[in-house]
Amino acid sequence: MTHIISPSILAADFANLGAEIEKINASQAEWIHLDIMDGVFVPNISFGFPVIKYIKKHSKKTLDAHLMIVNPDNYIERFGEAGIAYLTVHYEACTHLNRTLQKIRSCGMKAGVAINPHTPVSLLSEIIQDVDLILIMSVNPGFSGQKFIPNTYGKVTQTKELLQQKNANAIIEVDGGIDLTNAPKLYELGANALVAGNTVFMSNDPIDTIRQLKNS
Numbered sequence: 001m002t003h004i005i006s007p008s009i010l011a012a013d014f015a016n017l018g019a020e021i022e023k024i025n026a027s028q029a030e031w032i033h034l035d036i037m038d039g040v041f042v043p044n045i046s047f048g049f050p051v052i053k054y055i056k057k058h059s060k061k062t063l064d065a066h067l068m069i070v071n072p073d074n075y076i077e078r079f080g081e082a083g084i085a086y087l088t089v090h091y092e093a094c095t096h097l098n099r100t101l102q103k104i105r106s107c108g109m110k111a112g113v114a115i116n117p118h119t120p121v122s123l124l125s126e127i128i129q130d131v132d133l134i135l136i137m138s139v140n141p142g143f144s145g146q147k148f149i150p151n152t153y154g155k156v157t158q159t160k161e162l163l164q165q166k167n168a169n170a171i172i173e174v175d176g177g178i179d180l181t182n183a184p185k186l187y188e189l190g191a192n193a194l195v196a197g198n199t200v201f202m203s204n205d206p207i208d209t210i211r212q213l214k215n216s
């Protein structure tokens with residue numbers, strides 16, 4: 001499978017958002033990762049629909065939204081209207097996850113489920129056939145620029161095994177602390193998409209860094 005790179009716009013310079021998006025447009029990244037935080041599910045607040053509207057307008061890439069919010073069901077339709085392609089909700093935030101995923105698909109989007117570092121992969125066994133994407137958090141969600149948690153490697157392997165066992169084929173995405181040292185092993189273990197915030201946007205040459213991540 002191809003190596004998808006999803007630069008997280010959270011680490012971009014928001015005063016120069018247009019220029020930051022142009023860099024992604026000019027790069028080999030397939031997706032742009034949008035981290036939506038509500039200050040309740042995670043101890044941080046990021047951005048919402050007004051910003052997403054302009055990212056959609058200027059970006060040529062697939063929009064990959066990661067909702068770190070409680071009650072995501074309340075906003076699914078609006079994310080569909082905003083042009084999101086992949087909408088990922090947190091396992092830990094959804095009491096009726098099956099219903100939430102159905103609603104995402106009924107709004108014309110691909111449905112993803114994210115799990116926090118402490119959440120076992122085995123909890124996905126009854127839902128894995130109904131998702132398009134599994135997002136494995138490799139940091140505790142809330143902030144860019146945190147250190148990668150090595151336990152993630154085992155979770156990628158377990159997710160791959162669970163997919164095979166259930167004859168399912170969701171994309172495996174890993175998010176948090178991704179850099180050129182851990183990307184090759186994650187791809188080797190079966191990850192298909194890697195999110196990168198700081199590694200891309202703090203680089204002197206984001207376009208080349210994306211190329212290196214993708215080809216690692």
Ligand code: DX5
Nearest residue numbers: 141142144145176177197198
């Ligand atoms: C963390 C977010 C990540 C983060 C990635 O809550 O979900 O997407 O912005 O940023 P880096 O790559 O800097 O860890």
Ligand code: ZN
Nearest residue numbers: 035066175195
């Ligand atoms: Zn994210």
